[in-house]
Amino acid sequence: MMNIMHPTLRRLDLNLLPVFDAIYRHSSVRLAADELAMSTSALSHALSRLRITLNDPLFYREGHRMCPSVYATQLAPAIASTLKFLNHELTPQPEFEASVSTESLQIAITDFTAFCIFPALMHKLQHEAPGLRLELRYLPHSPALTELLAGEVDLALGFSTSDDIRHPELDEISWFEDEYVVISNTRRTQLTLEDYLAARHLVVTPWNEKQGVLDLQLEQMGHTRQIAIKTPSMLSAPFIVAQSDLLMAIPRYAAEKLVPATDIRIFPLPFAIRPFEVKIYSHKRSGKRGVTHWLKAQLHMLADEIHSTQ
Template sequence: MSKALNIDLNLIRLFCVLYQTRSVKETADKLHLSQSACSHALQRLRESLNDDVFVRVGNVMLPTEYSKTVADDMLKGLDLITKGIESKVQFSPHERHVFRIAVTDYTSWCMSSFISSVSRDYPNIKIELHQLEERLPEQALREGTLDLVCGFAHEFEHFESFSNKVWFEDEYVCARCRSHPLKGEFDLDAFLHYSHILVTPWNEVRGILDITLSKMKKRRQVAVKSPSVLSAPTFLIGTSYLLAMPRKYATYISDVLPINVSPLPIDVPNYQVKLYWHKTRDKDKKINWIIDKLSDS
């Protein structure tokens, strides 16, 4: 194999600068080298290319015929490499962009103010919300068919391939029909006396409330399982069911439906609505922009 195929990129830079300056001293200054180091590098370049490359005539380093032949390609090649290394994908929210975000029904509802602000301030931005079929669609994030996932968790998480950020944190409350026998606040025994609605976005066997109860050697009776936080409160109307649900949505829906809301009679970990993206996009300006905008909404 030719030595030229294994040539050090720094020697290519030396060639290009020396071709332009015709001076070892100026070349050394531009490359932040001593003149001695520059001379040694020139010797390595000559050995790699099997040519004198530059010949000193007086105080000027003149290119050989070989150097004149390859100079244009070398200069263009170095310029392309430099631009490739230094270039960063530019992002402007005022240009046309599509964001593909996987959401649950609840986390999509939480985006209403964000969607409104994007519509008002960035009319060229298009948002596609996709149903979150699994807790973390790794392949879609890795391949870029999804930009972001907006899901939830109850504790700190660490992933080898994914980054995440807490968008906001909230607590669970208990909702029930206004005609329900339970009035005001109540104790755990009363809470467990009635049947419950369990929301399981991914068809889980149990939720965080059940996990908490199991640590106390207790359990509740589940009468209805639903994948939807948004529709679950409608199942309370005319029943004696209880529903543990996010306070944020409970506050809103209690002004729409005839339901009452009160604290849970048990300490349950708060939920965190979180944003997830692939680590290869940590410095992606497009991802950084939408995360910042969601955080501000």
């Protein structure tokens, strides 16, 4: 036998519950009708339907007052509480207003996204969304599927060293593409493929990955490079390069931002490889859709500004 869920509610017109609540509070059909913007005849008809459904008179007229039955008195607190709860919970989500928002977002990042994105992003937000709060967390892996699905982070800004596995509950959009370049100390004057393969290298491995995209490409070309040091953080890497003979491959935008801070020189990568790509990941059913959509729009504007200055 099929189990019918909520059999009582299925036979009850829930629009009648506000009618009951208004009559109970006002003890008057006329005042209840005024509150509900109904005619008294329409409200009386609704009360008749409710009496039939619940098989109880519910209210008796005593002079000008509508007095509740014992059953109605028992029902009234539960109906009032339920209507208050539903009214609160079913209120449409307000439109996101950046200028007055005080929402907080958890954002998973890498060193690269923190270094290259957030200085310019915070410059924009301090004028357009001064109350918006951001909590940055390092990505334990990319693309932070587990954390996004669990609601532990609202957005993830990162890249993958392989083709991403798309998840049906996540939105994945390409945010920024850049070419790889090589940085070295300023004593180097040229960089051929032979020079690159003969040199020693510093490699940033944010998730302690065994092999990066450059090594995969070199392997397909029949080459390997000499990796002298691996580090999970990009912060110290250019300073190590500046004071050693090591080479480091890095997106051009980051390299150009580092030139004023340390003594390095930029060379083109001496072999072809697909662009470095940063992606934005978010949960399709996020409870913060308004603010995440707005922030993604700001990030896209920022990416356009970066490309226009390159």
